[in-house]
Amino acid sequence: xxxxxxxxxxxxxxxxxxxxxxxxxxxxxxxxxxxxxxxxxxxxxxxxxxxxxxxxxxxxxxxxxxxxxxxxxxxxxxxxxxxxxxxxxxxxxxxxxxxxxxxxxxxxxxxxxxxxxxxxxxxxxxxxxxxxxxxxxxxxxxxxxxxxxxxxxxxxxxxxxxxxxxxxxxxxxxxxxxxxxxxxxxxxxxxxxxxxxxxxxxxxxxxxxxxxxxxxxxxxxxxxxxxxxxxxxxxxxxxxxxxxxxxxxxxxxxxxxxx
Amino acid sequence: xxxxxxxxxxxxxxxxxxxxxxxxxxxxxxxxxxxxxxxxxxxxxxxxxxxxxxxxxxxxxxxxxxxxxxxxxxxxxxxxxxxxxxxxxxxxxxxxxxxxxxxxxxxxxxxxxxxxxxxxxxxxxxxxxxxxxxxxxxxxxxxxxxxxxxxx
Ligand SMILES: Cc1cc2nc3c(=O)[nH]c(=O)nc-3n(C[C@H](O)[C@H](O)[C@H](O)COP(=O)(O)OP(=O)(O)OC[C@H]3O[C@@H](n4cnc5c(N)ncnc54)[C@H](O)[C@@H]3O)c2cc1C
Ligand code: FES
Ligand code: FES
Numbered sequence: 427x428x429x430x431x432x433x434x435x436x437x438x439x440x441x442x443x444x445x446x447x448x449x450x451x452x453x454x455x456x457x458x459x460x461x462x463x464x465x466x467x468x469x470x471x472x473x474x475x476x477x478x479x480x481x482x483x484x485x486x487x488x489x490x491x492x493x494x495x496x497x498x499x500x501x502x503x504x505x506x507x508x509x510x511x512x513x514x515x516x517x518x519x520x521x522x523x524x525x526x527x528x529x530x531x532x533x534x535x536x537x538x539x540x541x542x543x544x545x546x547x548x549x550x551x552x553x554x555x556x557x558x559x560x561x562x563x564x565x566x567x568x569x570x571x572x573x574x575x576x577x578x579x580x581x582x583x584x585x586x587x588x589x590x591x592x593x594x595x596x597x598x599x600x601x602x603x604x605x606x607x608x609x610x611x612x613x614x615x616x617x618x619x620x621x622x623x624x625x626x627x628x629x630x631x632x633x634x635x636x637x638x639x640x641x642x643x644x645x646x647x648x649x650x651x652x653x654x655x656x657x658x659x660x661x662x663x664x665x666x667x668x669x670x671x672x673x674x675x676x677x678x679x680x681x682x683x684x685x
Numbered sequence: 686x687x688x689x690x691x692x693x694x695x696x697x698x699x700x701x702x703x704x705x706x707x708x709x710x711x712x713x714x715x716x717x718x719x720x721x722x723x724x725x726x727x728x729x730x731x732x733x734x735x736x737x738x739x740x741x742x743x744x745x746x747x748x749x750x751x752x753x754x755x756x757x758x759x760x761x762x763x764x765x766x767x768x769x770x771x772x773x774x775x776x777x778x779x780x781x782x783x784x785x786x787x788x789x790x791x792x793x794x795x796x797x798x799x800x801x802x803x804x805x806x807x808x809x810x811x812x813x814x815x816x817x818x819x820x821x822x823x824x825x826x827x828x829x830x831x832x833x834x835x836x837x
Contacts, residue, residue, distance in 0.1 A: 432704070454750075457747065458727070458745060465745075474747070
């Protein structure tokens with residue numbers, strides 16, 4: 427690791443001030459992505475600002491939504507809540523030790539192409555609450571490790587509207603458990619939404635699947651639908667074409683879970 | 686920076702570089718070398734310890750993040766004369782060969798038994814996803830954890 431200054435502010439204003447004052451600062455939550463990156467010398471921030479002293483943890487149920495604090499651990503979401511598809515998703519992240527440190531805010535802010543939570547954020551039509559305002563799921567993920575989060579802003583929580591029914595299925599990388607492809611299918615109060623992670627540079631909605639399922643919510647409705655894989659990721663784990671195929675398979679499995 | 690942490694019941698206050706890792710403090714400052722480092726990528730779990738009661742990879746925690754924490758390492762769970770039931774089960778079931786992964790396996794397995802649901806073969810395998818063993822093929826490790834579950 428390169429040298430850096432470590433800070434642990436105890437309120438949001440102090441954290442943002444430290445970021446503003448730093449030459450090249452970075453926020454730290456669970457560290458399950460950032461610390462491996464620092465160890466590999468892929469990043470060399472001057473200042474690491476640990477958010478763990480901020481009161482941003484916990485799961486709160488309102489009439490028709492669930493709000494999860496940014497610092498809430500994967501293991502805490504996995505322990506169970508009103509959105510079972512979300513707790514199942516959290517339980518399938520990495521391994522127990524990663525779930526005991528990693529946070530939902532860190533996962534979403536990072537927008538790793540293989541991260542699980544973004545599929546749920548997109549499929550459930552969540553709102554990402556930040557210190558610089560709320561951002562709609564459809565606008566949040568913008569590319570490989572790229573989001574609509576304003577520079578220096580902190581994700582404070584994520585609000586998930588309660589779905590009528592929803593399920594998540596992923597084809598995990600056998601070593602890391604990151605999603606080679608992961609699909610969440612949700613019937614929400616705003617219609618059917620299908621969120622895909624792992625396949626492209628960032629999470630997105632598979633609109634032709636949504637239309638087909640809106641007409642007929644069944645596994646058969648997805649038969650023969652095309653997935654445009656031209657811009658998909660291609661690596662030693664899976665070609666773009668194979669990922670395209672997996673989107674259909676994971677979506678059918680997800681629909682089968684809830685029909 | 687100065688940090689204070691409790692390790693195996695003893696409080697330590699020490700001055701450390703800002704970029705040090707918890708595992709470096711444990712091994713190099715406190716000379717508790719039972720906690721191993723097997724990889725550079727946060728994947729092998731050999732460095733697993735308990736931080737405030739839950740299993741974490743100490744190679745992926747900054748020293749500053751552990752300030753004020755209650756840490757238990759493999760040295761803190763039993764003695765040579767009175768092994769922890771999990772250690773005893775590993776011995777009884779021949780759950781180790783070279784032993785490099787064993788401290789991390791045991792710390793993960795204890796968390797799994799203490800903080801989880803009743804275990805079967807499948808849930809032990811899933812629960813130990815974050816611990817790699819290059820020798821045993823896992824079979825006897827799973828047997829040992831199921832055996833220890835009944836004795837803990
Ligand atoms: C072995 C291993 C396996 C894994 N497997 C999976 C998997 O199967 N699926 C999966 O989805 N993930 C996986 N992960 C990643 C894990 O889920 C991370 O915990 C998560 O992606 C990042 O969360 P974090 O809290 O650790 O963030 P950190 O590592 O602390 O931060 C990540 C990034 O987000 C920024 N950030 C953090 N919090 C905030 C905030 N509140 N506001 C603004 N910016 C913020 C940081 O500056 C940094 O750039 C794995 C990790 C490891 C080490
Ligand atoms: S040393 Fe491999 S996970 Fe920590
Ligand atoms: S016993 Fe050798 S790595 Fe597990």
